[in-house]
Amino acid sequence: MTIQIGGYQGARSCTGGPTQGARNLMSWWLGAYGSRGATNLGIYNCRPVSGGSVLSVHAEGRAADLGAPVGNPWSWGVMDTFRLNSQELGLQCVIHDRRIWSSIAPDWRPYSGSSPHTDHGHVELMWWAANGGLTVDRLNQVMGGGTPPPPPPPAMPVLRLGSTGDAVRRLQETLNRWYPSLPPLAVDGDFGPRTDARVRYFQGRAGLVADGIVGPATWRALGF
Template sequence: MTIQIEGYQGARSCTGGPTPGARNLMSWWLGAYGNRGARNLGIYNCRPVSGGSVLSVHAEGRAADLGTPVGNTWSWGVMDTLRLYSYELGLQCVIHNRSIWSSIAPDWRPYSGSSPHLDHGHVELLWWAANGGLTVDLLNQVMGGGTPPPPPPPPMPVLRLGSQGDAVRRLQETLNRWYPSLPPLVVDGDFGPRTDARVRYFQQRAGLVADGIVGPATWRALGF
């Protein structure tokens, strides 16, 4: 049981649909609590945060609105358990019943947004969870019951100018997703000068050493 601290990943662009991890979260929610009135109130929505101008994580399909009957006696406990196991599940934010937790701090605090979230819990996923790391089996295992989770994926390799292969392709695809307004990198698995320049661009803006070497810190900042 570990609370996710730091690493909040805001939305950058509208991606076109829900992610696998968010679909799995909703599927688990409906299966576990459908008999208590749980509903699907949506995952993907290309829009800003209600009442604001910042792009909602719904725009990247990484947020699920887990519908609940207003005034019920059980959903708060579920939302708090999601907070307590947020590191294992890859969650970065939960909003419910005029309260918010996000990975900037371990505890709940009052939520003053335009929606009080009385009829749903808004749950946001980190990119590793959204990309398929969050499964129904993992949710069942962490939240009670189910099969043990799969072993964690192997660490991503260190990449630099001249590297080649599938990891470079994943890097290029991810950088294109981070910066949709920039000329896209060719996803060819070849870490050439253009990929090197884009990595340094990302590192500089992420507060990392802009050396063009994609090691553990850069992979984490990219969402792996």
């Protein structure tokens, strides 16, 4: 795990198409994260950088725009892993969600370009990687096999006296499992006085504020 420092290679001319390394990067991206909405937003484009006059690395086919759903919880972690392993992967720049890392410095910094890059990660390859040094096998090895981490569990809603629905049923079922020796709660999805009293009982025994409100701390204590 090494961050690439120095050796940034700007574009000199339009070369006519994507490089093999950039194709490999895109193939890996779609294979690893396609089930989460990853898309191909392009590799080769003979143009200057957005809002500027300097030729984009896209013009040499050495930059891949790795599409990701706006506001997703996982792409930022992938982009930072690219940065942390940039020397091994042959990467020189990553831009995502209004932040940029490039090989002039080790850390992220604010990105003020015309595109915020909220719907994709812009990833640039050095020439050795672009010419085939970056392979899918190499990405799998460095990035942990290309298997995305499991998605975070869905956030449980805050429940209180008067709440109804499936989350209340899950709460009632869980409280019944926690205290099989107590009279069972009706699993009816209605957060009534008996459920409120049982929640307060659980909170008191768990060292929580016994307020009857089932928020993140109470859900965690219940095992969610």
